[in-house]
Amino acid sequence: xxxxxxxxxxxxxxxxxxxxxxAHLARRIPRDRRPFGAMLLLERVVERLxxxxxxxxxxxxxxxxxxxxxxVFAATGPRLSYPGGTSxxxxxxxxxxxxxxxxxxxxxxxxxxxxxxARERAISVARDLPGGVSVGLIxxxxxxxxxxxxxxxxxxxxxxxxxxxxxxxxxxxxRGALLEARRLLGGEPGEILLFSDEAGPKMIGEAATEIARLxxxxxxxxxxxxxAEPPRNVAVTGARYGDGLEGGQVTVRVANYGPDxxxxxxxVTLPDGASIPIFVDxxxxxxxxxxxxxxxxARGGVGEIRCDDPDLALDDARYFHxxxxxxxxxxxxxxxxxxxxxxxxxxFLERALAPWGGLKSGVTIxxxxxxxxxxxxxxxxxxxxxxxxxxxxxxxxxxxEFVRGxxxxxxxxxxNVTADRYNAALASILPAxxxxxxxxxxxxEEGVPVALPDIEEPLLSPFRRGGRASFTRxxxxxxLTFEPYxxxxxxxxxxLRYDNELPAMVERRIGQGRVVVWTGTMDLGWGNLPxxxxxxxxVQRLVSYLGGEAGTGAARFDGVxxxxxxxxxxxxxxxxxxxxxxxxxxxxRIDGARLLFTPPDAGAYRLELDxxxxxxxxxxxxxxxxxxxxxxxxxxEMERELAPDLLVQHADLSRxxxxxxxxxxxxxxxxxxxxxxxxxx
Amino acid sequence: MDQPIWDAVVLxxxxxxxxxxRYLASAILQGExxxxxxxxxxxxxxxxxxxxxxxxxxxxxxxxGRSDRYVIKRFETETELPCTVVLDLSGDMxxxxxxxxxxxxxxxxxxxxxxxxxxxxxxxxxxHGEPVGLELVAGEGVTHSxxxxxxxxxxxxxxFLQLASVRPGGVADLGPSxxxxxxxxxxxxxxxxxxxxxxxPVRWLPxxxxxxxxxxxxxxxxxxDRSEWAMSFSAPALFYSPEGGEPLAVDPHGxxxxxxxxxxxxxxxxxxxxxxxxxxYLPVPTDLPMEQVIRSxxxxxxxxxxxx
Numbered sequence: 005x006x007x008x009x010x011x012x013x014x015x016x017x018x019x020x021x022x023x024x025x026x027a028h029l030a031r032r033i034p035r036d037r038r039p040f041g042a043m044l045l046l047e048r049v050v051e052r053l054x055x056x057x058x059x060x061x062x063x064x065x066x067x068x069x070x071x072x073x074x075x076v077f078a079a080t081g082p083r084l085s086y087p088g089g090t091s092x093x094x095x096x097x098x099x100x101x102x103x104x105x106x107x108x109x110x111x112x113x114x115x116x117x118x119x120x121x122a123r124e125r126a127i128s129v130a131r132d133l134p135g136g137v138s139v140g141l142i143x144x145x146x147x148x149x150x151x152x153x154x155x156x157x158x159x160x161x162x163x164x165x166x167x168x169x170x171x172x173x174x175x176x177x178x179r180g181a182l183l184e185a186r187r188l189l190g191g192e193p194g195e196i197l198l199f200s201d202e203a204g205p206k207m208i209g210e211a212a213t214e215i216a217r218l219x220x221x222x223x224x225x226x227x228x229x230x231x232a233e234p235p236r237n238v239a240v241t242g243a244r245y246g247d248g249l250e251g252g253q254v255t256v257r258v259a260n261y262g263p264d265x266x267x268x269x270x271x272v273t274l275p276d277g278a279s280i281p282i283f284v285d286x287x288x289x290x291x292x293x294x295x296x297x298x299x300x301x302a303r304g305g306v307g308e309i310r311c312d313d314p315d316l317a318l319d320d321a322r323y324f325h326x327x328x329x330x331x332x333x334x335x336x337x338x339x340x341x342x343x344x345x346x347x348x349x350x351x352f353l354e355r356a357l358a359p360w361g362g363l364k365s366g367v368t369i370x371x372x373x374x375x376x377x378x379x380x381x382x383x384x385x386x387x388x389x390x391x392x393x394x395x396x397x398x399x400x401x402x403x404x405e406f407v408r409g410x411x412x413x414x415x416x417x418x419x420n421v422t423a424d425r426y427n428a429a430l431a432s433i434l435p436a437x438x439x440x441x442x443x444x445x446x447x448x449e450e451g452v453p454v455a456l457p458d459i460e461e462p463l464l465s466p467f468r469r470g471g472r473a474s475f476t477r478x479x480x481x482x483x484l485t486f487e488p489y490x491x492x493x494x495x496x497x498x499x500l501r502y503d504n505e506l507p508a509m510v511e512r513r514i515g516q517g518r519v520v521v522w523t524g525t526m527d528l529g530w531g532n533l534p535x536x537x538x539x540x541x542x543v544q545r546l547v548s549y550l551g552g553e554a555g556t557g558a559a560r561f562d563g564v565x566x567x568x569x570x571x572x573x574x575x576x577x578x579x580x581x582x583x584x585x586x587x588x589x590x591x592x593r594i595d596g597a598r599l600l601f602t603p604p605d606a607g608a609y610r611l612e613l614d615x616x617x618x619x620x621x622x623x624x625x626x627x628x629x630x631x632x633x634x635x636x637x638x639x640x641e642m643e644r645e646l647a648p649d650l651l652v653q654h655a656d657l658s659r660x661x662x663x664x665x666x667x668x669x670x671x672x673x674x675x676x677x678x679x680x681x682x683x684x685x
Numbered sequence: 686m687d688q689p690i691w692d693a694v695v696l697x698x699x700x701x702x703x704x705x706x707r708y709l710a711s712a713i714l715q716g717e718x719x720x721x722x723x724x725x726x727x728x729x730x731x732x733x734x735x736x737x738x739x740x741x742x743x744x745x746x747x748x749x750g751r752s753d754r755y756v757i758k759r760f761e762t763e764t765e766l767p768c769t770v771v772l773d774l775s776g777d778m779x780x781x782x783x784x785x786x787x788x789x790x791x792x793x794x795x796x797x798x799x800x801x802x803x804x805x806x807x808x809x810x811x812x813h814g815e816p817v818g819l820e821l822v823a824g825e826g827v828t829h830s831x832x833x834x835x836x837x838x839x840x841x842x843x844x845f846l847q848l849a850s851v852r853p854g855g856v857a858d859l860g861p862s863x864x865x866x867x868x869x870x871x872x873x874x875x876x877x878x879x880x881x882x883x884x885x886p887v888r889w890l891p892x893x894x895x896x897x898x899x900x901x902x903x904x905x906x907x908x909x910d911r912s913e914w915a916m917s918f919s920a921p922a923l924f925y926s927p928e929g930g931e932p933l934a935v936d937p938h939g940x941x942x943x944x945x946x947x948x949x950x951x952x953x954x955x956x957x958x959x960x961x962x963x964x965x966y967l968p969v970p971t972d973l974p975m976e977q978v979i980r981s982x983x984x985x986x987x988x989x990x991x992x993x
């Protein structure tokens with residue numbers, strides 16, 4: 005807001021202010037002299053009147069000065085400039101209506117959503133535009149869509165398109181919308197009426213370039229206020245399954261974008277239909293995190309958490325992947341059933357993973373012979389232990405598919421393990437090709453100890469507080485060895501080494517799946533691992549580490565509403581179908597070895613083949629930034645920075661000041677007359 | 686008092702004053718001032734039961750003979766009642782409807798009214814056989830003139846001469862003047878004070894205590910000019926007091942309401958002071974018929990004047 009004077013020299017007239025002061029100082033002395041016998045009483049009268057006039061006269065003087073100053077000020081031609089666009093549009097002859105229909109525009113405000121308000125105002129503007137004005141219409145969410153192919157003088161058509169405008173769950177691509185507007189205008193100047201809440205931390209910033217281009221082209225972006233004051237919204241911004249008690253925990257983040265603290269009721273629905281109610285206390289403009297414990301047995305798939313929020317319903321649910329959770333998630337393939345416990349990997353693994361028999365433990369194991377791998381069910385088993393299996397070649401493709409589908413494979417050494425067979429069967433998923441087993445100590449010696457582990461590794465981080473040194477008591481005299489390899493970030497990592505630098509535990513990630521090789525044995529064949537105190541927690545941690553983040557047999561993908569989801573397809577003869585949350589197919593397309601589809605709404609999507617289990621689960625959620633209904637930046641401010649003279653209104657203050665001067669003059673006359681009627685001295 | 690007593694104008698005014706007073710006095714119903722002292726005299730006052738110790742000379746034997754009761758005859762004592770008129774002829778008394786004149790014309794204005802009122806009172810009381818006196822507490826060239834109450838026609842003529850020759854002027858300084866008169870006044874006498882009272886009441890009302898202490902029958906004739914108190918002047922003017930002081934520029938139209946308010950408060954203040962000292966307050970506008978004033982003053986009848 006700024007202020008200017010057209011004729012500043014007129015301020016010199018303000019010297020006239022001395023006139024009323026002089027007039028007040030001057031006393032009017034009557035000419036007539038009259039003897040009076042009751043002067044005693046007259047003195048009392050005068051004193052009484054003077055007391056009243058002491059209060060009244062200064063006000064009279066002030067009124068007169070104020071009237072004179074207002075008059076002088078009016079003569080200077082004062083002009084007030086303040087931000088704001090005109091309420092009449094169409095002067096440029098080219099108007100583009102840009103309507104935001106993203107998720108945040110579904111915010112309820114006073115009985116109607118922001119989009120409804122924006123739509124009504126846009127219709128009103130379109131109706132009021134002069135007949136010759138060309139109008140264009142663009143609606144945007146995460147995609148800017150021209151609803152008129154070009155500028156048109158057919159306002160009724162624009163109004164009809166506006167009336168048909170529906171909300172979406174998408175994000176706000178203001179940049180794209182302004183780009184389309186610029187294209188509609190064909191580079192010529194025009195007026196762009198923006199009907200948007202301008203909410204979210206990134207919306208305006210991302211559109212800065214387009215705003216600048218439009219301003220440079222001489223166009224004006226005129227924002228129309230469609231804000232909720234104050235904006236209130238509760239949204240679920242995150243949900244993720246991870247380690248924890250029982251069958252693991254789902255960590256949920258709920259954000260409150262309103263100014264008041266609140267408590268909301270939420271319900272977690274698991275893929276098998278089980279529901280878990282929770283209540284979340286939310287601070288004002290803050291968020292809260294809750295952990296929901298999953299039962300020890302739960303079906304894998306996509307779960308949902310939904311919270312009650314009357315303001316904006318579209319972002320009140322969030323979808324998350326839940327792996328198969330249950331007691332039988334570990335399959336141990338016994339390649340060497342020992343005749344004594346000390347020579348049986350199964351004996352030690354069972355006691356390490358299910359010391360209470362599996363009922364109370366989160367993990368029990370299914371033990372099978374190598375032949376049982378033919379029945380490997382990725383939906384049931386998330387971790388497979390190959391314990392001293394002699395020949396995995398018959399099951400190599402199955403295991404490879406299992407790992408590529410998100411399964412986890414643990415290979416342990418032993419006398420039966422033959423490097424060539426493993427390399428032949430599992431070459432594509434091993435961290436590195438295996439070599440023959442190697443003796444690293446003479447018979448009768450204790451063997452090589454494991455070096456102090458790096459507790460920054462997520463697998464070993466639980467040992468930060470204790471147990472780290474226990475690893476050094478693990479010794480092996482014979483080891484599986486690898487062909488030379490190097491650690492590759494996010495792919496191949498050596499988790500444990502022996503003192504002689506030979507690897508003790510190596511991990512390889514393949515997509516969602518992992519392969520972990522323990523170069524020793526799980527029995528006492530090559531070392532003393534099962535007898536060490538660290539054995540049980542290490543094995544349990546290993547299963548938790550692998551099972552908690554690896555999933556069901558179906559692949560798992562995440563997506564955002566309105567944004568393409570790309571699913572790499574396995575070698576399949578048939579084209580899978582994408583099934584939406586409502587059970588109906590969603591349009592998709594195959595692009596080479598990928599399937600692409602754009603989810604229109606949040607929810608659980610799945611890729612299916614006829615008469616087969618889901619090929620993949622896709623948890624689609626709304627953009628968390630779109631749930632943030634607060635304003636961070638303003639198009640108007642940005643525009644004003646770029647072109648200060650744009651969107652500025654001017655008000656001529658001369659007439660109001662003149663009216664004020666007249667009013668003050670009348671008021672002082674009334675006061676003066678009233679004073680005269682009460683007597684004067 | 687610089688006028689010689691043989692001044693023809695003064696002598697003419699004396700006669701004029703005499704005639705006026707005589708005319709006004711004759712119009713008043715005859716009344717008597719009865720003494721409050723009871724004793725041996727010629728006027729029967731009534732009977733009283735005899736009590737031991739009473740003077741047996743008052744015993745009415747005829748009543749005893751008729752009714753066998755002892756009663757004492759009571760008589761009112763008819764005594765002389767010294768009467769003093771205190772006249773304030775300060776400068777302010779020279780204002781009013783007629784304005785200031787060299788000698789009051791005895792027809793208009795506060796001074797004329799005061800002089801005629803004083804003369805009439807003196808004549809009436811003299812004709813009633815009372816000794817009369819005059820105290821002038823202000824007047825042009827008069828600081829304080831005192832003629833104590835006496836009987837006799839010549840004395841009355843002297844008082845008339847005094848009244849005929851005085852003109853308003855100077856400052857009354859009522860407080861000390863009234864205190865002085867009060868000290869000289871005989872006990873149980875009649876005193877009529879004629880004044881406009883235009884001094885701060887707190888300064889002169891306490892002086893009335895001197896009259897109260899001497900058992901004086903006090904009448905205060907408070908003279909005022911209705912036109913002055915109504916502020917019925919046509920245009921703003923510079924008002925001034927003949928007694929001196931700063932003039933005041935006043936718009937009469939605007940000040941009338943406040944003046945009436947102040948005047949009422951002032952009258953209440955003076956009346957309260959007079960009544961407090963056992964006197965009788967008589968507000969006398971100068972257009973009030975003088976017979977009415979005399980009758981009210983000597984016969985204790987209501988004056989019937991509406992205050993401003």
